[in-house]
Amino acid sequence: MTDFKNIEERISAYLDGEMTADQRITFEDDLERDSALATRLSKWEATDLMLGGSIPAPDTDHLDDLFKAAQSHQSPWPIRRVAAMAAGFLLGGAGGYGLHFAQAPQSQPEVIIVTASATAAHRMFSAEVRHAVEVSADETDHLQTWLTKRMGREMKVPVLDAYGLKFIGGRMLPFEDRAAAQYMYETSDGERLTLFMTRSENEAKTSLRYLEEDDLTTARWQDGPWVFILTSPLERDALTPIAAEVQDTLI
Amino acid sequence: MAKFEYQLKEAMPHLWRYAFSLTRERHSSDDLVQDSIERALRKRHLWKPAQPLRPWLMKIQLNVFRDKYRARVRLNEVPFVAEHAGSVSDAAWQDRSELNSVLSRMRELPETQLQALQLVAFAGLSYAEAAEVLDVPLGTIMSRIARARARLNDEPTPVAHGIRSVT
Numbered sequence: 006m007t008d009f010k011n012i013e014e015r016i017s018a019y020l021d022g023e024m025t026a027d028q029r030i031t032f033e034d035d036l037e038r039d040s041a042l043a044t045r046l047s048k049w050e051a052t053d054l055m056l057g058g059s060i061p062a063p064d065t066d067h068l069d070d071l072f073k074a075a076q077s078h079q080s081p082w083p084i085r086r087v088a089a090m091a092a093g094f095l096l097g098g099a100g101g102y103g104l105h106f107a108q109a110p111q112s113q114p115e116v117i118i119v120t121a122s123a124t125a126a127h128r129m130f131s132a133e134v135r136h137a138v139e140v141s142a143d144e145t146d147h148l149q150t151w152l153t154k155r156m157g158r159e160m161k162v163p164v165l166d167a168y169g170l171k172f173i174g175g176r177m178l179p180f181e182d183r184a185a186a187q188y189m190y191e192t193s194d195g196e197r198l199t200l201f202m203t204r205s206e207n208e209a210k211t212s213l214r215y216l217e218e219d220d221l222t223t224a225r226w227q228d229g230p231w232v233f234i235l236t237s238p239l240e241r242d243a244l245t246p247i248a249a250e251v252q253d254t255l256i
Numbered sequence: 257m258a259k260f261e262y263q264l265k266e267a268m269p270h271l272w273r274y275a276f277s278l279t280r281e282r283h284s285s286d287d288l289v290q291d292s293i294e295r296a297l298r299k300r301h302l303w304k305p306a307q308p309l310r311p312w313l314m315k316i317q318l319n320v321f322r323d324k325y326r327a328r329v330r331l332n333e334v335p336f337v338a339e340h341a342g343s344v345s346d347a348a349w350q351d352r353s354e355l356n357s358v359l360s361r362m363r364e365l366p367e368t369q370l371q372a373l374q375l376v377a378f379a380g381l382s383y384a385e386a387a388e389v390l391d392v393p394l395g396t397i398m399s400r401i402a403r404a405r406a407r408l409n410d411e412p413t414p415v416a417h418g419i420r421s422v423t
Contacts, residue, residue: 016402055355
């Protein structure tokens with residue numbers, strides 16, 4: 006093993022898992038004694054994570070397509086499944102891509118966890134026929150009052166009939182140690198759209214951000230501590246005016 | 257035969273992320289990955305089964321990039337950040353400005369440091385493998401990575417104590 010020429014090389018090698026066991030033990034002893042070093046390590050680690058998160062991860066299907074295309078020497082553009090490429094990103098860190106030293110799940114940016122929760126909740130409950138919601142639309146007043154109390158903010162149900170979306174009802178969900186809410190809508194074709202809301206520990210104000218993965222489009226934004234995530238099989242263009250309407254109602 | 261394809265498929269997520277770090281754009285990443293696999297398949301007889309495939313692939317991709325893509329990327333001046341503005345930049349959501357400054361520092365890294373960083377951080381190679389791809393000693397990779405990281409974290413360039421020359 007090459008010797009380290011300075012502390013920066015040691016921090017780097019530690020982050021990259023390039024130390025021998027002895028080197029690692031010595032370094033970890035140093036970390037315990039030297040809080041400035043520990044702080045510096047966390048900062049470098051956070052930067053690595055941020056950088057890793059800035060690069061999208063394509064999903065397996067898309068990569069398979071690329072592989073097959075290369076294999077058969079077809080045209081350079083046989084398949085463009087750009088939408089599918091973001092899918093793997095939500096699992097970032099777990100799949101062996103990304104910065105390979107950045108695997109601590111608790112270091113995942115909160116937004117990824119929120120989005121993953123919203124998507125999981127969408128998939129789980131939108132597939133339900135009879136138990137899609139906990140409180141149905143005919144008890145909308147009750148639902149609003151209940152969720153307003155539990156969430157600690159006004160929880161008026163946005164009216165989306167103009168977009169062909171009928172309100173079905175809603176439910177409360179756990180998100181980490183706090184409450185989240187899910188409102189569900191349905192088109193005449195039976196396609197479902199959910200709105201997921203929860204409180205973030207970090208305040209921010211963002212514009213709309215989209216993520217297209219597999220068959221679902223996600224639109225999300227944050228207003229102060231409140232995070233809103235719309236999930237549906239609708240196209241992004243169709244989702245935009247709906248998101249605007251929801252923003253107006255729940256401002 | 258099967259081993260080659262198996263390893264190739266397994267390396268694909270890293271291959272794509274590495275391509276993205278080079279081209280900074282999705283469609284070009286797809287193109288680059290596809291070209292690289294085609295070249296790898298054509299040259300598979302040159303690969304020795306005893307050697308790991310991943311560094312071999314990354315080297316091919318780096319060469320394809322140099323041959324065919326670099327001029328295009330420079331020409332377009334594709335900003336690294338724009339790709340994420342509306343779609344995938346989850347990490348950036350909370351601390352966008354911090355990410356922007358890290359990315360802009362990355363753009364300003366000297367080529368040699370950037371290459372080493374991309375191979376380790378995005379292509380998933382070990383220092384030894386990156387050293388092989390770039391054909392430099394392992395110690396050089398280590399110092400380039402450390403210096404790149406110091407810069408990304410807005411710290412002064414580390415000084416090498418000792419006689420090893422760092423380039």
